Ligand code: ATP
C-alpha cells in the first residue's frame with residue numbers, strides 16, 4: 001500500500017468555509033507518522049513511510065489513531081497510480097492478489113471528468129478482467145468491493161473502508177471548558193464536544209486532603225486517552241479543599257452538591273475567560289443522579305455566564321458506557337477513586353431545588369470571591385500530548 005486515503009463527509013458541505021475545515025484536518029493528520037499529507041480533490045492523502053509500509057505495528061497504530069480523529073468519516077489503505085487504464089487494472093489485480101473471495105463488485109468514483117471512461121464503463125472494463133480470473137460479479141451482496149477513485153492527477157485503488165467518527169476537525173468550532181470528573185460520563189462529554197470540532201480544555205476539582213495520588217493518576221490516564229482524540233489536552237486541577245470546608249460549615253447537607261457544583265461553574269467561567277473559551281461542557285444526563293433533575297440543572301447552570309452544554313443530556317447510561325469503552329476512558333473511570341465531593345453528599349440530596357432558595361443559601365458563604373480567587377491560585381496546569 002502507498003497511502004491512506006481519508007474521506008471527510010461533513011466538512012465537504014461547508015461551502016466557502018470548506019478550505020478552513022480541510023486545512024485543520026490536514027494539520028491534524030500531519031501530527032502522525034506519515035511521509036507526506038496533502039489535499040486531493042475532496043480527499044486527503046497521507047503517504048505512508050516507505051520503509052514501514054508493510055510493518056503491521058505501524059499500520060495498526062495508524063488505524064487505531066485515525067479511528068478517533070474528529071472530521072474523518074472513513075479512511076482506507078490504498079495503492080496509488082497514474083490515470084492509465086492498464087495501470088489501474090494492474091493495481092486492482094495487485095490489491096486482490098492474496099485475497100480469498102468468490103463474488104465482488106467494483107465501485108468507481110470519478111472526479112476527473114476528462115478521464116476517457118465514465119464510472120460505469122470503468123466498472124465494466126475492470127470488472128471483466130476480474131471475471132476472467134474466475135470471480136463472479138455480485139452487485140448487491142459481494143464478498144469483496146473494490147473501490148477505484150479517479151482524480152485529476154492520480155488514481156487510488158482500495159478494498160476496505162475503515163470507519164471514522166465523522167464530525168468536524170478540532171479546533172474549528174473554538175475552545176470549550178469541560179468540567180471533567182473522574183467518572184464515566186464527563187470524559188465522554190469531552191469526546192462528544194471534540195467530535196463537533198471543539199478544542200476541549202479540561203478542569204478537574206479535587207480535595208488535596210483526600211486520596212489525591214490515586215485520583216490524580218486516574219485523571220492523568222483519562223487525559224492521556226482524550227489526547228488521542230484531540231492530540232493534546234490541557235488539564236487544570238483545582239484544589240477545592242477550602243471551598244469544600246466552607247460549604248460543609250455553612251450549607252445544609254442536602255444542598256451541598258448544588259452549591260458545590262455552582263462553585264465549579266464560577267471557577268470554570270474564570271478559566272474560560274483566561275482561555276478565551278466560549279462554553280462550559282458537563283457530563284450531565286437528565287435524571288441520572290440527584291444533581292441532574294431539571295430543577296437542579298437549572299440551579300447549577302445559573303452560576304455560569306457562558307452557555308453550559310451537556311452533550312450527554314439525552315443518552316442512557318448504557319449508551320454512555322459504550323462510548324466510554326470505545327474511546328478508552330472506561331477502564332480508568334471505573335477505578336475505585338471517588339469524586340472528591342462524594343463524601344460530602346447527603347444520603348438524600350434535594351432533588352427539586354428552587355433557584356431563589358439556593359442563591360439565598362449561598363450567601364451564607366461570605367468570602368466567596370476570595371475563595372474562588374485562592375482556588376484559582378492553587379490550580380495546576382498540565383498538558384498531555386499524543387504518545
Ligand atoms: P461523571 O461520570 O462525569 O462524574 P456523574 O453521573 O457521576 O458524572 P455527577 O457526579 O453529578 O454525575 O457530575 C455531573 C457533572 O459535574 C460531571 O459530568 C462533570 O461535568 C461535573 N463534575 C462533577 N464532579 C466534578 C469534579 N470533581 N471535577 C470536575 N467536574 C465535575
Ligand code: MG
Pocket residue numbers: 181182183339
Ligand atoms: Mg461523578
